[in-house]
Amino acid sequence: MERYGYEEYDAPILELSEIYKAKSGDELVSQQTYSFEDRGGRDVTIRPEMTPTVARMVAAKRQELSYPLRWYSIPNLWRYERPQKGRLREHWQLNVDLFGVQTIDGEIELITIASDIMREFGAEENMFTIRINSRKLTSIIMADYLGLDAMQAHLMIKLMDRKSKIPKEAFEAEARQIFDASEADSGFKKLVALSEAKSMAELPEKLLASSPIKQVQLLFTHLKEAGIKNAVFDVSLMRGFDYYTDIVFEVFDNDPQNNRSLFGGGRYDGLVGLFGAEAVPTIGFGMGDVTIADFLQTHELLPEIHSETDVYLVVIGDVLRQAQGVAKLMRQEGVNVAVELLSKKPEKQIKTAVKKNIPFALFVGEQELNSERFSLKDLATQGEEALSLERVIARVLDRRNRGVKSRSDLE
Amino acid sequence: MERYGYEEYDAPILELSEIYKAKSGDELVSQQTYSFEDRGGRDVTIRPEMTPTVARMVAAKRQELSYPLRWYSIPNLWRYERPQKGRLREHWQLNVDLFGVQTIDGEIELITIASDIMREFGAEENMFTIRINSRKLTSIIMADYLGLDAMQAHLMIKLMDRKSKIPKEAFEAEARQIFDASEADSGFKKLVALSEAKSMAELPEKLLASSPIKQVQLLFTHLKEAGIKNAVFDVSLMRGFDYYTDIVFEVFDNDPQNNRSLFGGGRYDGLVGLFGAEAVPTIGFGMGDVTIADFLQTHELLPEIHSETDVYLVVIGDVLRQAQGVAKLMRQEGVNVAVELLSKKPEKQIKTAVKKNIPFALFVGEQELNSERFSLKDLATQGEEALSLERVIARVLDRRNRGVKSRSDLE
Numbered sequence: 001m002e003r004y005g006y007e008e009y010d011a012p013i014l015e016l017s018e019i020y021k022a023k024s025g026d027e028l029v030s031q032q033t034y035s036f037e038d039r040g041g042r043d044v045t046i047r048p049e050m051t052p053t054v055a056r057m058v059a060a061k062r063q064e065l066s067y068p069l070r071w072y073s074i075p076n077l078w079r080y081e082r083p084q085k086g087r088l089r090e091h092w093q094l095n096v097d098l099f100g101v102q103t104i105d106g107e108i109e110l111i112t113i114a115s116d117i118m119r120e121f122g123a124e125e126n127m128f129t130i131r132i133n134s135r136k137l138t139s140i141i142m143a144d145y146l147g148l149d150a151m152q153a154h155l156m157i158k159l160m161d162r163k164s165k166i167p168k169e170a171f172e173a174e175a176r177q178i179f180d181a182s183e184a185d186s187g188f189k190k191l192v193a194l195s196e197a198k199s200m201a202e203l204p205e206k207l208l209a210s211s212p213i214k215q216v217q218l219l220f221t222h223l224k225e226a227g228i229k230n231a232v233f234d235v236s237l238m239r240g241f242d243y244y245t246d247i248v249f250e251v252f253d254n255d256p257q258n259n260r261s262l263f264g265g266g267r268y269d270g271l272v273g274l275f276g277a278e279a280v281p282t283i284g285f286g287m288g289d290v291t292i293a294d295f296l297q298t299h300e301l302l303p304e305i306h307s308e309t310d311v312y313l314v315v316i317g318d319v320l321r322q323a324q325g326v327a328k329l330m331r332q333e334g335v336n337v338a339v340e341l342l343s344k345k346p347e348k349q350i351k352t353a354v355k356k357n358i359p360f361a362l363f364v365g366e367q368e369l370n371s372e373r374f375s376l377k378d379l380a381t382q383g384e385e386a387l388s389l390e391r392v393i394a395r396v397l398d399r400r401n402r403g404v405k406s407r408s409d410l411e
Numbered sequence: 412m413e414r415y416g417y418e419e420y421d422a423p424i425l426e427l428s429e430i431y432k433a434k435s436g437d438e439l440v441s442q443q444t445y446s447f448e449d450r451g452g453r454d455v456t457i458r459p460e461m462t463p464t465v466a467r468m469v470a471a472k473r474q475e476l477s478y479p480l481r482w483y484s485i486p487n488l489w490r491y492e493r494p495q496k497g498r499l500r501e502h503w504q505l506n507v508d509l510f511g512v513q514t515i516d517g518e519i520e521l522i523t524i525a526s527d528i529m530r531e532f533g534a535e536e537n538m539f540t541i542r543i544n545s546r547k548l549t550s551i552i553m554a555d556y557l558g559l560d561a562m563q564a565h566l567m568i569k570l571m572d573r574k575s576k577i578p579k580e581a582f583e584a585e586a587r588q589i590f591d592a593s594e595a596d597s598g599f600k601k602l603v604a605l606s607e608a609k610s611m612a613e614l615p616e617k618l619l620a621s622s623p624i625k626q627v628q629l630l631f632t633h634l635k636e637a638g639i640k641n642a643v644f645d646v647s648l649m650r651g652f653d654y655y656t657d658i659v660f661e662v663f664d665n666d667p668q669n670n671r672s673l674f675g676g677g678r679y680d681g682l683v684g685l686f687g688a689e690a691v692p693t694i695g696f697g698m699g700d701v702t703i704a705d706f707l708q709t710h711e712l713l714p715e716i717h718s719e720t721d722v723y724l725v726v727i728g729d730v731l732r733q734a735q736g737v738a739k740l741m742r743q744e745g746v747n748v749a750v751e752l753l754s755k756k757p758e759k760q761i762k763t764a765v766k767k768n769i770p771f772a773l774f775v776g777e778q779e780l781n782s783e784r785f786s787l788k789d790l791a792t793q794g795e796e797a798l799s800l801e802r803v804i805a806r807v808l809d810r811r812n813r814g815v816k817s818r819s820d821l822e
Contacts, residue, residue, distance in 0.1 A: 003742045005720040005749020007767075012501055013424060013457075013487065014445070034425070036447030039491045046424075046457070066763045068752045076424065080450045090423055105731060105752045225732065226739075309416040320516060321636065328637075331414045338416020341479045341516045352477045356418075 001072040001096060004113055009071045011053045013078075014038075017045040019052045019275075032079045046078040050095040051243070051271065051284065058099055058282075059275030067100025067280075086260065086291050096265070097284035099272070104215060106283040107247045108222045110265065114251055114285060115228050121292070122301040125230045128262065132219065132249045133237035135266070136212035141194065141235075145207060146187055152178050154242075160195070161238040195236040203235065212246075219247065243268040247283070258298040263287040305357070310396045311376075312353030313339040314346050316365030323364040326374070326389065333393045337362075354379055360396055412483040412507060415524055420482045422464045424489075425449075428456040430463045430686075443490045457489045461506040462654075462682065462695065469510055469693075470686035478511025478691075497671065497702050507676070508695035510683070515626060517694040518658045519633045521676065525662055525696060526639050532703070533712040536641045539673065543630065543660045544648035546677070547623035552605065552646075556618060557598055563589050565653075571606070572649040606647040614646065623657075630658065654679040658694070669709040674698040716768070721807045723764030724750040725757050727776030734775040737785070737800065744804045748773075765790055771807055 001008075017035050034046040047053060050073060058065065073095050083089055096113065098106050111130060118128055142153035155178050163171055172188070179187040197203055200213065207213060216233060223231050231249075239248045250264030265285025273279035296302045311330065315323045320341070327337045338358065340349045346363070353361045363375040376392050377384045387395065412419075428446050445457040458464060461484060469476065484506050494500055507524065509517050522541060529539055553564035566589050574582055583599070590598040608614055611624065618624060627644060634642050642660075650659045661675030676696025684690035707713045722741065726734045731752070738748045749769065751760045757774070764772045774786040787803050788795045798806065 002719040002747045003745075005723070005747060005769075007719065014489070014501075034447075034449060036445075038445060066766045068749075070749060078425070090425075101752045103752070109750075109752070222732070226735070308413040308418065312416070321633070324637070334414075336413045336416060338479075338481060339520075341512045341514070341520070355477045358416075 001094070001113070004070065004109070006070040006072040006096065009054070009057070009073050011047075011050070011057060011073065011075065013047055013076070014044050015047055015053055015056075017043040019056055020045055020048065032081050034078050034080055047075065048077055048079045050075050050077065050093065050286065051097075051241075051268070054095065054097055054284075055268075055271040055282070056275045058280060059272045059277035062272070062277045062280060065099070068106075069099040070097075071099070072096045086294055088290055092289040094287040095284065096286075097282060099280050099282050101283070102269075102281040104219050104222065104247075106281070107219055107249075107267065108226065110283050110285055111219075111223060111231065111249055112226050112228065114249070114263070114265075114287070115230075117287070118251065121296060123295075123299065127254055127299055128230065128295075129252045129254055130228070130231040130249055131234040131237045131252055132216065132231055132247065133234055134212040134216050134247055135239075135244045136246050137207065137210060137216070137235070138238070140210050140212065141207065145194070145204070146179075146190060147183065148178070148187075156191075157238050158240075160236060161240050163195075163236070197235050200233045215247070239264060239266055241268075243271050245269045249285075253295050253298065255295075255298050258294055260291070262291045262295055307357045307359070308336055309338050309356065309358045310336045310400055311338070311360045311362050311392075312349070312356070312358045313337055314349040314353070314361050314363045315340045315343070316346055316363060316368075319364060319366060319369060322369050326362075326364055326369075329389060330393055330396075333397070335393055335396050350377070350379070359399060362392060412505070412524070414527075415481065415520070417481040417483040417507065420465070420468070420484050422458075422461065422468060422484065422486065424458055424487070425455050426458055426464055426467075428454040430467055431456055431459065443492050445489050445491055458486065459488055459490045461486050461488065461504065461697065462508075462652075462679070465506065465508055465695075466679075466682040466693070467686045469691060470683045470688035473683070473688045473691060476510070479517075480510040481508075482510070483507045497705055499701055503700040505698040506695065507697075508693060510691050510693050512694070513680075513692040515630050515633065515658075517692070518630055518660075518678065519637065521694050521696055522630075522634060522642065522660055523637050523639065525660070525674070525676075525698070526641075528698065529662065532707060534706075534710065538665055538710055539641065539706075540663045540665055541639070541642040541660055542645040542648045542663055543627065543642055543658065544645055545623040545627050545658055546650075546655045547657050548618065548621060548627070548646070549649070551621055551623065552618065556605070556615070557590075557601060558594065559589070559598075567602075568649050569651075571647060572651050574606075574647065608646055611644045626658070650675060650677055652679075654682050656680045660696075664706050664709065666706075666709050669705055671702070673702045673706055718768045718770070719747055720749050720767065720769045721747045721811055722749070722771045722773050723760070723767070723769045724748055725760040725764070725772050725774045726751045726754070727757055727774060727779075730775060730777060730780060733780050737773075737775055737780075740800060741804055741807075744808070746804055746807050761788070761790070770810060773803060 020033065033048050036044060038044050054071065058069070074092055075095065076090055076092050078090050080089065081087060096110065098110060115130060138157065139153070142148045142156060148156060156175070159171065159174050159178065175191060176184040176188050200216070220231065220233070237248060237250055239250070244266045246267040246269065248264065248266030251262045253260055253262055263286060265283070267283040269279055269281045272282060313323055313327055323339060327339050330337050340352070350361050359379060361377040361379055368374045373386045373388060374392055375384055375386050376395060431444065444459050447455060449455050465482065469480070485503055486506065487501055487503050489501050491500065492498060507521065509521060526541060549568065550564070553559045553567060559567060570582065570585050570589065586602060587595040587599050631642065631644070648659060648661055650661070655677045657678040657680065659675065659677030662673045664671055664673055674696060676694070678694040680690055680692045683693060724734055724738055734750060738750050741748050751763070761772050770790060772788040772790055779785045784797045784799060785803055786795055786797050787806060
């Protein structure tokens with residue numbers, strides 16, 4: 001996120017429950033949150049999502065902030081629901097928001113970032129698909145094309161959103177119910193035909209000429225220019241939350257073993273305005289750790305975890321104080337050193353280092369202190385070498401700088 | 412913490428309330444927590460401190476873990492109390508724990524780390540004092556020297572802990588009340604004499620010969636060896652929590668404007684055992700962000716905050732797409748770039764960059780794209796230079812590497 005000029009923000013884990021009630025749909029607040037009354041009589045909720053919070057914060061400082069405003073955060077979020085694959089009661093989510101940009105450049109930037117993050121994780125273009133739709137188009141479809149009123153449209157969007165999670169029969173029965181009785185058959189047929197459109201070109205002509213479609217086409221042109229080839233239009237893509245107002249997108253895993261939405265976002269120009277300020281155009285997405293971890297596991301992209309400790313200092317005999325002196329010198333040069341404190345046999349100390357996944361063991365005993373040459377053991381290769389402390393430090397730092405893929409490698 | 416071989420752990424913000432009730436004293440759980448019943452009927456609390464959680468976690472995996480076990484975390488903690496200087500409802504706290512070390516080497520390591528952190532913040536030795544006491548000594552004082560029973564001793568320790576926060580008269584009255592009526596005067600006099608001892612040598616001889624004092628003396632010898640000269644013995648130092656079993660320490664601000672405890676810790680060998688496992692010797696401390704920020708402010712040590720964004724890309728005219736291409740190249744080399752998206756006048760774009768505290772502005776217009784030379788403006792010095800993109804990238808990365816004091820500077 002920082003590569004794209006985004007600044008990290010922080011926010012409290014507790015919010016007044018009311019900020020979720022209007023903005024996140026009913027089900028979430030009434031059934032799936034950790035809500036309670038605090039000792040001051042306030043109805044509060046442990047944040048189940050970050051978007052209402054960031055909208056509230058921007059609304060409060062709208063005039064002091066300068067735009068485009070790029071913010072990100074990686075908060076933990078809580079929902080009271082049955083833990084299952086891809087959903088835990090606590091999870092962490094990267095939240096990205098771009099405020100103040102009304103043009104499609106906002107969507108281009110956020111979708112590009114979403115794609116870059118996936119690529120940075122090592123994902124190939126064919127492993128995931130970015131599905132894109134327009135809420136404005138959905139509104140036209142609901143009102144003009146299917147002839148639904150506002151309440152029917154609301155129900156239909158929620159139903160479409162659940163489509164992949166419920167049996168076909170249940171979906172059809174519920175969809176027919178939403179239409180007026182007289183329209184149930186014909187309306188339902190139009191709906192099915194539409195939702196089976198495999199590309200933009202298969203949409204009815206009337207919709208193809210609409211201005212939301214022009215916007216979507218412009219977006220696709222620019223994404224292709226930016227080198228993103230795995231984005232597709234999906235007229236049936238809904239996003240659960242009510243607050244989206246225009247483009248929405250979702251990143252899907254292409255693997256048949258994990259064929260599901262990984263994360264998504266879209267434009268919600270009205271949300272900041274709900275908190276008592278003038279509206280601020282906003283586009284954002286949230287990327288949860290649980291679904292991404294499933295994706296990385298499925299595609300064998302999970303990174304190896306290394307210890308942050310470089311050296312385990314094995315103390316031989318009664319020289320702990322002197323060994324601490326050696327550790328101090330190494331730390332001053334930037335080496336991360338753990339010192340054995342339990343007077344265990346050297347073999348046992350090495351076992352501890354291996355179990356902790358520490359790359360090197362350094363032996364310090366009477367003899368080493370006298371000769372000022374210390375045995376450094378590479379615990380992966382089992383190679384061992386007697387070196388001056390200066391050489392030990394150089395060797396260890398060299399391995400860390402080569403081994404860890406950090407930004408400095410790129411420079 | 413990683414310099415000393417400590418590993419970062421994470422834990423949930425919600426715990427069953429019962430884990431705090433036995434371990435943290437009554438006042439905390441019954442009056443100062445965010446506690447509620449969750450949708451599953453559990454009595455839960457948003458963590459007011461981390462220590463019971465980490466003890467619970469270690470108890471659950473006691474046999475799989477290898478010792479010495481060094482763990483740290485920087486959790487947010489919540490207490491429902493009146494916000495005031497040094498105390499907020501939510502704060503963040505560095506928590507450090509060393510498990511499995513029975514000897515004084517544990518105390519030496521943790522107190523050395525506490526001192527090193529202060530020095531790393533830029534604090535001089537004369538800005539703070541490390542006060543040290545022994546709970547075992549306190550027990551001997553309470554039982555043998557002052558003749559108090561267990562309940563009286565408990566009340567007296569709590570009272571001593573509050574001594575600096577209440578009027579002298581209130582302290583004296585409460586102290587007299589704790590003694591049996593027949594002992595009120597003589598006991599109180601002994602207490603005052605003791606608490607006014609300015610060094611270890613002023614303690615009554617009977618106490619000086621006790622084994623806890625030997626342990627404290629050993630600790631001071633080793634701290635001096637480790638170069639720590641601002642540690643003092645303080646017989647009146649109590650720590651609020653009941654779970655301490657031996658050495659306790661607190662870091663105090665020496666500045667008369669902010670003369671208070673900054674943070675502290677000690678040994679609590681019994682805590683892991685409370686969670687159904689065998690006891691594991693443990694020593695730890697917690698360092699809160701609010702008190703440390705006050706300290707740094709008082710001593711003018713607060714670090715300057717820099718933007719993580721290196722370059723603000725000022726777009727001149729209708730070349731946003733090409734400007735995005737330039738940004739992409741820079742990002743691939745590791746430069747953090749924010750691109751203006753709002754078609755503002757160049758002067759206004761520069762203003763935005765200045766407001767966001769971004770060090771450089773890079774101008775991209777038709778002319779720059781054609782000549783492949785771009786104006787890079789240093790927004791601090793106002794210096795401006797036309798450079799190839801390659802030179803721009805080198806200049807920016809050079810400034811970042813010089814400007815930010817990171818670990819790589821030390822290497």
